[in-house]
Amino acid sequence: MEKIKVQVCLGTTCFVMGGSNLQELNEIIPKKYGDKVEVAGSNCLGLCSIQWEYSKAPYVKVDEEVVHEATVEKVLEVIDKKLAEK
């Protein structure tokens, strides 16, 4: 089974608009999902650069799905949904 890839945007906008709390995902995901999901911080994903879209930051990408105004809970929910689909 192919791993689900989670990218947490560490761009300035995401970090400032609340993404700092998402660093917890680095600890939670391996604990909860083992090697089924991999998580990594990423340089700016470029999602905030569209006019005023910064207000929807922070962003996380779960495979190709973009989670806006991301929180730890929201991201875990998307991962669970993806795992159930597989």
Add this chain to the structure above:
Amino acid sequence: MNNAGQTIHLKKEILVRIIKSFFSKDFEEKIRLIPFDMRPKGMEVPYRCCIYKERAIIKDRVIAGLGFPIEEDDETISLKTYAKRSMDRNELDGKNLTVLQAACKGCATNRMYVTDLCQGCVARPCQSTCKFGAITIINGKSVIDNSKCKKCQMCVKACPYNAIVKITVPCEEACPVGAIKKDETGFASIDEEDCINCGRCISACPFGAVHEKSQIIDILKELVSGKKVVAMIAPSIAGQFPGNIYQLKTAIKKAGFYDVYEVAQGADITANTEAKEFVERMENGEKFMTTSCCAGYNQFIKKHLQEIKPYVSDTGTPLYYTAEIVKKEYPDAVTVFVSPCVAKRAEGFDNENVDYVMNYEELGALFVAKKIEILECEEEKYVKESSKQARCFGYSGGVAESVKASLPDESIIKPTIINGLNKDSIRQLKKCASCGQTDDGTNIIEVMCCEGGCIGGNASMNNQKMAKKLIDTLASNSPEIDKL
């Protein structure tokens, strides 16, 4: 402090919009449009009763962002006028906090309340436990007479059904000195005489009704004026942004600053000077000394605990020494202190070497508005590399540790750490002041007003655990502090 809420997001979004407006072609008009841009016609109303109230509240938040007190707004003046006034303004006033009464919910009064869960039991432990005779039984249920109730909460604890609750007003609960209260109108207001500018009410209010009066416009004006604007960054900043402090230096310069100094540089001087003072005081037979670098604590001493003054170190704060160094290096510089603290705004206002103070949220908003990616910035060294101990000034225990590490004989120092001013720690400090000594024979008291230290400041953006980890990573690669 928990800054994860939506209110913080909203406040930051407004700051970004103000800064973007400043750099646009028509500042005044762009400012006028902020409430409409954020809540356009037809948009689903996210929080309040209607879109008009949403816009009215955003307008008030913009007023605070432009640096004006919301209390003095009579609603007739347009944001355009405020924008113009902010551009024409040449000096700051000393007030740092402002309450947005339209956002203030006017929470139910702080009191005990009997809920429907009251079973009207036979034992009536609430009634027998109340020392003030405030509880009577009416129609088989307990009723509290608020004129007699002293809010001791004994009934809350006594009820086996958990039927009695304490209704709290979050800002009043959070304030360590009782300076914020619901006034006769039912809305919160701050008593300047008592307020120590700790900023806890800002974080505590679930409606985001307490605002810092921002100096961002004044700082932006200096940045575009061609003057040398120098940023002085507090030690706790190491845990607050992506990237490291060397990349951050480049990022801040990209935002328009001429140079960047670590306030940790001044913290090294504070630690050494305070260690020297500690030795002298102990040799003179004094029993204890308290640290003096926390701005919230200094305000607390000034307004609430003058008695402890003789025991407080006379050493300057890290900001004091850093600002002195910067003004010596660049006599014509405009200095801006960057920190997570409201009380430092008061310290900056009183120190002629500190021209402006901005917080981490405002710096973050400036990066967002100018699209500066810290992780993509080159690293640039600081002129003087600060010590490991100085770089840990921003969390609880860090200051005492640095004083200790400065001493040739570390065994003479026995620290007590006050991690946050609250009712208990205030009582403890009062006792030390009146007895002239500590309970347990410790001889230095480190006081930090915020729980966790500066990393728990109201404008800190990262959670404390991560922030401390990032600071420790930087510290582990830093040189040891000089011994006396």
